Amino acid sequence: MHISELDTPSVVVDLDVLERNIARMAAYSAKTGIKLRPHIKTHKTPEIAKMQIASGAIGIAAAKPGEAAIMAAAGLDDIFIAYPIVAAQKAEHFLSLSDAARLSISVDSIEAAECLAKASDARGYDLPILVELDVGFGRCGVQNAPAALALAQQIDKLQGAHFGGLMYYPGHMMVPVERANAFLPHVNAAVESAYEAITGAGLEVRVVSGGSTPMAYRSEEFSHLTEIRPGMYPLNDRNLVVGGFATLEECALSVIATVVSNAVPHRVILDGGSKTFSSDRLLTGDHIGHGVVVQDPDAIFYGLSEEHGHLDITSSTRTYKLGERLRIVPNHVCATINMHDTIYGVRGDQVETVWNVAARGRVQ
Amino acid sequence: MHISELDTPSVVVDLDVLERNIARMAAYSAKTGIKLRPHIKTHKTPEIAKMQIASGAIGIAAAKPGEAAIMAAAGLDDIFIAYPIVAAQKAEHFLSLSDAARLSISVDSIEAAECLAKASDARGYDLPILVELDVGFGRCGVQNAPAALALAQQIDKLQGAHFGGLMYYPGHMMVPVERANAFLPHVNAAVESAYEAITGAGLEVRVVSGGSTPMAYRSEEFSHLTEIRPGMYPLNDRNLVVGGFATLEECALSVIATVVSNAVPHRVILDGGSKTFSSDRLLTGDHIGHGVVVQDPDAIFYGLSEEHGHLDITSSTRTYKLGERLRIVPNHVCATINMHDTIYGVRGDQVETVWNVAARGRVQ
Numbered sequence: 001m002h003i004s005e006l007d008t009p010s011v012v013v014d015l016d017v018l019e020r021n022i023a024r025m026a027a028y029s030a031k032t033g034i035k036l037r038p039h040i041k042t043h044k045t046p047e048i049a050k051m052q053i054a055s056g057a058i059g060i061a062a063a064k065p066g067e068a069a070i071m072a073a074a075g076l077d078d079i080f081i082a083y084p085i086v087a088a089q090k091a092e093h094f095l096s097l098s099d100a101a102r103l104s105i106s107v108d109s110i111e112a113a114e115c116l117a118k119a120s121d122a123r124g125y126d127l128p129i130l131v132e133l134d135v136g137f138g139r140c141g142v143q144n145a146p147a148a149l150a151l152a153q154q155i156d157k158l159q160g161a162h163f164g165g166l167m168y169y170p171g172h173m174m175v176p177v178e179r180a181n182a183f184l185p186h187v188n189a190a191v192e193s194a195y196e197a198i199t200g201a202g203l204e205v206r207v208v209s210g211g212s213t214p215m216a217y218r219s220e221e222f223s224h225l226t227e228i229r230p231g232m233y234p235l236n237d238r239n240l241v242v243g244g245f246a247t248l249e250e251c252a253l254s255v256i257a258t259v260v261s262n263a264v265p266h267r268v269i270l271d272g273g274s275k276t277f278s279s280d281r282l283l284t285g286d287h288i289g290h291g292v293v294v295q296d297p298d299a300i301f302y303g304l305s306e307e308h309g310h311l312d313i314t315s316s317t318r319t320y321k322l323g324e325r326l327r328i329v330p331n332h333v334c335a336t337i338n339m340h341d342t343i344y345g346v347r348g349d350q351v352e353t354v355w356n357v358a359a360r361g362r363v364q
Numbered sequence: 365m366h367i368s369e370l371d372t373p374s375v376v377v378d379l380d381v382l383e384r385n386i387a388r389m390a391a392y393s394a395k396t397g398i399k400l401r402p403h404i405k406t407h408k409t410p411e412i413a414k415m416q417i418a419s420g421a422i423g424i425a426a427a428k429p430g431e432a433a434i435m436a437a438a439g440l441d442d443i444f445i446a447y448p449i450v451a452a453q454k455a456e457h458f459l460s461l462s463d464a465a466r467l468s469i470s471v472d473s474i475e476a477a478e479c480l481a482k483a484s485d486a487r488g489y490d491l492p493i494l495v496e497l498d499v500g501f502g503r504c505g506v507q508n509a510p511a512a513l514a515l516a517q518q519i520d521k522l523q524g525a526h527f528g529g530l531m532y533y534p535g536h537m538m539v540p541v542e543r544a545n546a547f548l549p550h551v552n553a554a555v556e557s558a559y560e561a562i563t564g565a566g567l568e569v570r571v572v573s574g575g576s577t578p579m580a581y582r583s584e585e586f587s588h589l590t591e592i593r594p595g596m597y598p599l600n601d602r603n604l605v606v607g608g609f610a611t612l613e614e615c616a617l618s619v620i621a622t623v624v625s626n627a628v629p630h631r632v633i634l635d636g637g638s639k640t641f642s643s644d645r646l647l648t649g650d651h652i653g654h655g656v657v658v659q660d661p662d663a664i665f666y667g668l669s670e671e672h673g674h675l676d677i678t679s680s681t682r683t684y685k686l687g688e689r690l691r692i693v694p695n696h697v698c699a700t701i702n703m704h705d706t707i708y709g710v711r712g713d714q715v716e717t718v719w720n721v722a723a724r725g726r727v728q
Contacts, residue, residue, distance in 0.1 A: 007453060007728040041670060063671040083635075083671065084624045086687040089371060108627040111686045132627075139672055140625040140633055147627075171669065260448045261504040263472040263496075263511075269504055271447075275702055276727050279643050305535065306405060306698060307427040307447060307727065308503055322475045323450040334670060338639055339702075341725050361705050363640050363671065364371040 001351040003344075008258040008325060009272035011336065011343045013235065015352060017252035018048070018345070021234045025216065026055035029228075034219045037061050037080060037209065039231035042334040044359035045343065046074030048234060059102070061209075061229040065094040066362030072100040074358065080209070081105040082167065082229060084112040084132070084140060090364070091119035098125045106130040106167035106209070108141050113155045121160025128164030129155045130209060133194050135187040137171040148194035152203055165207030165226075166194055173214045174283050177244035180214055188223040195224050214245045237333035238292050243284030253343075254294060254327045255336065257309060259320055268299070268320045270309035270328075277328070278335035279304055291328040301328065365715040367708075372622040372689060373636035375700065375707045377599065379716060381616035382412070382709070385598045389580065390419035393592075398583045401425050401444060401573065403595030406698045408723035409707065410438030412598060423466070425573075425593040429458040430726030436464040438722065444573070445469040446531065446593060448476040448496070448504060454728070455483035462489045470494040470531035470573070472504050477519045485524025492528030493519045494571060497558050499551040501535040508554075509561035516562050529571030529590075530558055537578045538647050541608035544578055552587040559588050578609045601697035602656050607648030617707075618658060618691045619700065621673060623684055632663070632684045634673035634692075641692070642699030643668055655692040665692065 003012065029036035038052045039061040049060055049071060059078025062068045068079045077100065084107045085091050095116070097103060105127065107113045113129050120127040131151045134141030142148045148166065156163040170187055173180040191208065198205050211219065211228025213236075219228050232240060235253040240246040255276060261269035281287050293299045293311065296318045303310030309328070313320060330336040337343060338360055345353030367376065393400035402416045403425040413424050413435060423442025426432045432443045441464065448471045449455050458480070461467060469491065471477045477493050484491035495515045498505030506512045512530065520527040534551055537544040555572065562569050575583060575592025577600075583592050596604060599617040604610035619640060625633035645651050657663045657675065660682045667674030673692070677684060694700040701707060702724055709717030 005453075007457075008451070009727055086624050087372070087622055089369075093371075108625050109686055112624070115687075134628060138628050138631070139667075139669060139674060140627055142627055143629075258451055260450050260476070261472050263504055263506055264498060264502050265507075267502070272727060274642070274644060274699060275725075278638070279645070279699070280638060281643070305503060306702075310503065322473055323479075335638060335643070338670075339725065339727070361639075361703065363373055363636065363703070 003256070003346055003349045003351055004325070006256060006344060006351065008256050009276045010256050011340050012254055012256055012346045013343055014252045015345045015347045017250065018234055021236065021250060021252060022051055022055050025230065025233050026057065028217055030056060032220050034225055035227035037227050037229050039082065039229045040067060040071060040359065042231035042235060043337055044357050045355050046071055046076065046358055047355050049076050052234065058227065064362055064364060065090055065097070066364045067359040068094065068097055070359040070362060072097045077101045079103055082169065084108055086112045086115055088115060088119065091115045095119040095123050095125060095127070098123055104128040104130065104164055106132040108132040108151070110151060110154045113151070113158060113161065117158035117161035125160060127161040129161045130164045130167040130207060131155065133166055133168045133190060135168045135170055135190045136183055137169060139169070139171060141168060145193040145197035149197040149201055152198050153201065156203060163203055165205050165209065166191065166198070167209040170210065170212055170215065173212065174239060175243065176284055184221060191223045213240060214243060232333055235333045238329050238331045239282060239284045241292070241329070242282060248292065248329065251329045253333050253336070254329050255291070256325055256327055259322055259324050259326065262320055262322060266312065266314045268311040268313055270311065270326065271307065273306050273308045274304040275306045275339055277304065277309070277330045278332060278339055280332035280335040282331050289331070291330045294327040294329060367620070367710055367713045367715055368689070370620060370708060370715065372620050373640045374620050375704050376618055376620055376710045377707055378616045379709045379711045381614065382598055385600065385614060385616060386415055386419050389594065389597050390421065392581055394420060396584050398589055399591035401591050401593050403446065403593045404431060404435060404723065406595035406599060407701055408721050409719050410435060410440065410722055411719050413438070413440050416598065422591070428726055428728060429454055429461070430728045431723040432458065432461055434723040434726060436461045441465045443467055446533065448472055450476045450479055452479060452483065455479045459483040459487050459489060459491070462487055468492040468494065468528055470496040472496040472506050472515070474515060474518045477515070477522060477525065481522035481525035489524060491525040493525045494528045494531040494573060495519070497530055497532045497554060499532040499534055499554045500547055501533060503533070503535060505532060509557040512558035513561040513565055516567055517565065520567060527567055529569050529573065530555065530562070531573040534574065534576055534579065537576065538603060539607065540648055548585060555587045577604060578607060596697055599697045602693050602695045603646060603648045605656070605693070606646060612656065612693065615693045617697050617700070618693050619655070620689055620691055623686055623688050623690065626684055626686060630676060630678045632675040632677055634675065634690065635671065637670050637672045638668040639670045639703055641668065641673070641694045642696060642703055644696035644699040646695050653695070655694045658691040658693060
């Protein structure tokens with residue numbers, strides 16, 4: 001099928017760019033010896049996860065057991081949940097996947113660890129539980145080295161689980177690269193301090209799991225790192241481009257939308273809005289705009305209704321026609337994919353693959 | 365099933381509140397004679413649409429043909445698309461629904477009208493096409509009375525279609541009620557001017573379709589209005605409460621979420637984030653916060669990650685426990701429902717109904 005036959009709005013993935021992005025991160029991982037465990041929250045699509053594994057990733061990360069269940073059913077057999085579980089029902093659901101996949105998880109409380117260990121023990125499983133450390137993002141994670149050590153020691157005494165290492169998420173690094181650079185020494189100080197406290201007490205820290213896409217190609221600069229969990233690198237987005245972490249040419253995903261109204265002067269309305277792009281704002285710049293119009297970077301994608309995209313073309317020299325199609329790279333690729341059940345893999349102008357976003361909406 | 369057995373996060377709808385909200389709007393419509401054509405973009409759920417029809421609504425409004433197709437297949441037989449269609453493929457899809465439902469649509473360009481008329485004529489259908497008028501929102505819609513008249517006259521000459529009336533969307537009224545009040549005379553001036561131009565030229569304006577939930581209970585104050593298209597009134601949300609258009613007790617929908625981390629001082633993390641609530645901001649207030657915690661209005665729902673809700677409890681006197689469940693009324697009910705495949709109808713503490721959000725994700 002030619003790309004022009006797709007109804008709009010549609011999400012398309014340039015397969016050449018996707019394959020290059022996957023291969024590049026795999027090569028970086030092989031070169032540095034820092035293992036790659038991609039987070040599938042970005043694409044939620046088993047076929048892309050399998051491409052990542054085929055290129056050398058050691059397994060995947062997921063946020064929720066519901067996502068992990070979809071991936072395990074599709075044959076992904078090494079799954080780390082980068083999310084605390086504190087409810088028995090959810091822990092049992094997660095541990096039921098141990099029939100199909102090697103499991104591991106991170107927590108920041110003994111309550112979560114106990115809940116998971118109980119479900120694990122009931123199945124005769126020995127779950128690696130990592131301690132989540134807050135390295136400056138201020139979301140989850142124990143706050144300092146003594147707390148990390150205390151939790152590691154508590155976990156190691158549990159039946160059905162053992163201390164698996166340290167995990168952190170440097171979410172505050174999704175900012176302009178200069179600011180991310182300034183955070184790096186603080187991240188390293190936090191990790192080094194916890195690492196030393198735990199190893200000093202005689203516990204082995206087998207895994208230090210960090211990462212995320214912005215700084216992924218600089219993982220050697222992160223202390224003690226053994227594996228990274230970048231999610232966005234196969235696809236990239238406007239946040240990464242504006243932040244200085246990727247180029248527009250490295251963005252594999254875009255939305256094809258149609259111009260449906262030009263009745264208001266200096267404005268053009270597209271047939272995709274927040275239910276197509278999500279309303280996630282730009283984190284790496286001035287917070288303005290919802291995407292880049294590939295054909296016209298001078299157009300400002302200033303507003304979103306649910307089904308309308310609002311372009312300001314005051315500064316544009318381009319002529320817009322009703323019915324024409326534009327290609328837009330969204331602010332946040334994870335959130336955009338999450339709005340859709342289907343994404344189209346294209347090569348040039350041909351639709352080569354249709355993927356079901358099988359783990360979309362699995363928030364439980 | 366008891367509500368405590370639901371995994372979290374889950375979207376629940378209080379059926380008592382839902383039924384009251386539906387009955388109240390139906391009674392208002394019956395009293396004033398202004399017809400009710402609910403917009404299904406809010407709930408995207410045929411079962412709720414049928415409740416609205418059963419209470420006296422004359423039909424439904426939808427944004428996209430994909431939504432309309434789901435509703436037509438479920439037996440909804442009078443569907444107005446409040447959205448311009450400018451592509452032949454989409455027009456043909458829409459008109460194919462004329463086998464199952466009476467159709468009508470609005471446009472703001474002759475190109476859209478011609479595209480639709482052609483698809484209608486090919487089926488021997490006579491499609492009512494309304495002219496969309498911009499009443500101050502600045503999104504779609506012809507800009508003034510002469511443009512409205514010109515388009516109405518052009519539409520009325522088309523084979524397969526006829527001029528059906530005027531349509532407008534006062535989207536700029538989703539602001540604090542005082543500001544909405546200030547917009548009202550301008551809305552009326554725009555409608556009166558277009559209405560007089562068109563009727564003065566000898567064309568009948570059979571329908572003036574306006575509405576939307578914020579000012580729906582004041583529809584008599586809107587000139588020439590024959591029908592309204594409110595979407596949110598069965599459920600309501602924080603935007604409507606903060607704007608002064610509804611009370612928290614009138615909000616039928618909430619999200620049940622679990623406290624999964626309290627490791628960072630003065631913060632609590634919930635197991636729902638932007639992929640549960642959407643990241644739509646508050647439009648009727650200070651733009652701060654992503655929802656109201658029903659159990660603790662002092663908590664500030666200040667941040668969202670994809671799967672984490674960030675509560676600031678600095679000003680709260682409540683004690684938070686890991687694993688406890690909270691109920692949150694989201695900023696924007698339409699966007700929240702759109703994140704989920706399933707919503708649960710509850711009566712008291714019992715889950716009475718499970719609804720599939722059948723038209724979710726139908727952005728085409």
